[in-house]
Amino acid sequence: MFSFLQKIGKSLMFPIATLPAAALLLRFGQDDMLGIPFMSAAGAGIIDNLAIIFAIGIAMGLAHDGNGGAALAGAIAYLVLTSAIVTINESINMGVFAGILSGIVGGLLYNKFYNVKFPQWLAFFGGRRFVPIITAATMTILAGVLGYAWPPIQDGIDSAGEWILNAGMFGVGAYGFLNRLLLPTGLHHVINTIVWFDFGTFTDASGEVVRGEINRFLKGDPTAGPFLSGFFPIMMFGLPAACLAMYAAAKKERKAIVGGMLFSIAFTSFLTGITEPIEFSFMFLSPILYVVHALLTGVSMMVAYALDIHHGFGFSAGAIDYVLNYGLAKNPLLLLVMGLVVGAIYFVIFYFLIVKLDLKTPGREDEDEEGAENAGTGNKAVDARAYHTIEALGGTDNIVAVDYCTTRLRMTVKDSDRVNEKDLKRHGAMGVMKVNKTNVQVVIGTAVEFLADAMKPRLANGNPAPAAGSEAEVIEETTAEEPAMKAIVAEDFEMPITGELIPLSQVPDEVFAKGMMGPGLAILPTGDTLYSPVDGRVVSVFPTKHAIGIETDTGIEILIHVGLDTVNLKGEGFETLVEQGQLVQRGDAMLKLDLEFLKANAPSIATPIIFTNLTEQQVTVMKEGFQEHGTASILKVE
Structure with a gap:
């Protein structure tokens, strides 16, 4: 119970951070101070709505992934509860407690149903979309119960007040x-x-x-x-x-x-x-x-x-x-x-x-323990790799900021000369680029998000040495032989978007051009829709929507990265049509592009298609020049 209450307390830290400013606005706007009504009204807009703010904050904080879908569930829970309960007894006023209760219900229901699956004809309402639905139904029932259970509690408070006076x-x-x-x-x-x-x-x-x-x-x-x-x-x-x-x-x-x-x-x-x-x-x-x-x-x-x-x-x-x-x-x-x-x-x-x-x-x-336990995939090997990556980057005192895009860490450091490229590669980096004296890019691969998430709590806590046994796991993980991959026959790979095929070496980005991420090809798109080139499963849809990872049924991992430095567009110019974990077939639409916007705002629209986990296999590109999407026999892997 104490552990659960602590999670609620931590969830409140974010909304609490807004309260000091609201309090000052509210007080200084009063008639006996500056007498500015809109200033006090601005502060009151937060103070008077603490209940729903707490509902949102607690729900999002309790969610296992901090997803905004949980925040929406918390808000819906509060609105349903407060609107429905007064129809039973209009004198009921649950105050902030209604927000706390709503946040707890919304967060717990999100964790329970965020990945629920339905038959194909109901699939649209599955996953995170189902959470607001079940939340509304649950809070309707709860409002009916509290509509009769809460008035005696409220009456007890009134009676205590009479004695106090x-x-x-x-x-x-x-x-x-x-x-x-x-x-x-x-x-x-x-x-x-x-x-x-x-x-x-x-x-x-x-x-x-x-x-x-x-x-x-x-x-x-x-x-x-x-x-x-x-x-x-x-x-x-x-x-x-x-x-x-x-x-x-x-x-x-x-x-x-x-x-x-x-x-x-x-x-x-x-x-x-x-x-x-x-x-x-x-x-x-x-x-x-x-x-x-x-x-x-x-x-x-x-x-x-x-x-x-x-x-x-x-x-x-x-x-x-x-x-x-x-x-x-x-x-x-x-x-x-x-x-x-x-x-x-x-x-x-x-x-x-x-x-x-x-x-x-x-x-x-317990930020240090929780950070190590929950960072990235929660694997001790990831935590140990984060430790060694930080040390190879010059230690905590050399690292200013950690950011990442689809495949690489984008580090701001005090002195790039302190970065040990050899140690970074020993612990899994595919390549290192020292952009200038204070900026370094470390090519990690599609697991970069897990590594970055593991590094951040370590940086906050001084990067303590990893737990015993983690080192061995890292060595085992990085030296174990890759399982044999089956070939991709030419007929099983289709052109994912209309455009011009170009060699990977012509992509104006050193990481892709030199094959640091793996072999592949690139496309200069002219179409506005990206389709799946293979049958497989969507393993990653990046938050900025500019890249999608697919895994074939034989275990081959494919990364499609639309444009260069498009991570900086924060999702603008893209509309995702698939979700992580979704099964796709060749020709299924995955991403809509605003091509004119991308041409105007990205350094290049060259779109690398990379096979990120091949070891012995060879990728042979069989066509060149302009190709329509859906064209087969583009390449083969053998």
């Missing part, structure tokens, strides 16, 4: 505790609404009767404020100190990564009193810390009540509201003294619990 110091403490404890569910708004806008009455100088703790305080009621004062030490000092504790307890190699985030959300809490970015950063990663935080909030509320401090806010308990409402407050300086003490307590308790219990707060997650 009439229980003096203990009621104030209970309110502070429940206010934080219920934040993940959104039900704290139920209590807040009663306390802030309905609790108590006061007649101001003009004879107007106002209700609620906030309104009464701002109108000058000397008895108002006890249900608001205790939040200031928590939001201005306590939670920023918790951020400092999380930074101090973070792994050394992760401090630089989490430091900026922790500082920004701590400053946001201090200045504006918006604490959700901090609280959501650890409530799921380390629930025990969140319970401690809720208890400390209750204690702060009780101490402020005992010291007869009366202070309030119009927005939240941050420094802005502290200063703006200072003149209306009673004993406001005591809040600063309380804040310093509260900050010290938060830092000591949080740091002690994080280190003692090894809690997985930001910067302490």
